[in-house]
Amino acid sequence: MNEVMYPIILTYEDGMIYGGVPDLKIDNFLAYGNSVEEVIKDLKEIITLSLLDYEDENTEFPKASSIDILKTELKGNQEILLLNMWLPYEKSKIKLEYKKKTLSIPTWLDILATQKNINFSQVLVKALKKELEIS
Numbered sequence: 001m002n003e004v005m006y007p008i009i010l011t012y013e014d015g016m017i018y019g020g021v022p023d024l025k026i027d028n029f030l031a032y033g034n035s036v037e038e039v040i041k042d043l044k045e046i047i048t049l050s051l052l053d054y055e056d057e058n059t060e061f062p063k064a065s066s067i068d069i070l071k072t073e074l075k076g077n078q079e080i081l082l083l084n085m086w087l088p089y090e091k092s093k094i095k096l097e098y099k100k101k102t103l104s105i106p107t108w109l110d111i112l113a114t115q116k117n118i119n120f121s122q123v124l125v126k127a128l129k130k131e132l133e134i135s
Contacts, residue, residue, distance in 0.1 A: 001061060001087065002086060002087055002088055003084065003085070003086055003087065004047070004051065004061065004084075004085050004087055005064055005082060005083065005084045005085070006021050006023050006024065006047065006064050006082075006083055007021075007022070007023070007064060007065060007067050007070055007080050007081070007082055007083070008020065008021050008040070008043055008080070008081050008082075008083045009021075009022060009028055009070070009074070009078055009079070009080055010036065010039060010078060010079050010080075010081060011028050011029070011075075011077055011078045012077045012078070012079075013077055016032050016033070016034065017032065017033055017034070017035065017036060017038075017039050018030075018031065018032045018039070019031040019032070019039040019040070019042070019043045020043075021043060021046075021047060021050075021083075022065060022070065023062045023063070023064055023065050024047060024050045024051075024062060026043070026046055026047070026050065028078075030046060031043045031046055036081075040081075040083065043083065044083070044085055044090055045090075045093075045094060047083070047085065047090075048085070048087065048090040048091055048093075048094055049094065051087065052091065052094075067080055067082065101124075103120075103124070
């Protein structure tokens with residue numbers, strides 16, 4: 001299963017936003033932050049780790065609950081969002097895997113970098129992150 005979708009519950013309390021995923025038994029106060037984006041980022045990581053546990057145990061992922069049913073249980077300071085994730089991408093952010101790439105650079109640059117013991121892979125990763133504006 002590559003794409004997963006679960007309803008998440010956001011709780012607004014004491015100037016913070018808290019998030020949970022009822023279908024995965026992820027408590028409403030496990031992820032928190034100052035913005036919805038921050039909470040969703042944390043929840044994606046938590047969901048991915050939870051689903052990896054299901055995979056390790058060869059267990060089917062829980063089915064997503066009906067939003068209509070969840071709405072009946074909401075408090076005044078809560079809302080529901082539907083979180084859609086592409087699992088292979090989320091897994092790759094948690095479980096760092098490396099992909100071997102071949103590249104071409106000028107010979108003079110190779111000589112200078114080798115003399116300085118520069119790790120080409122590290123430099124390429126840093127440059128790609130900078131180019132993609134990833135911190």
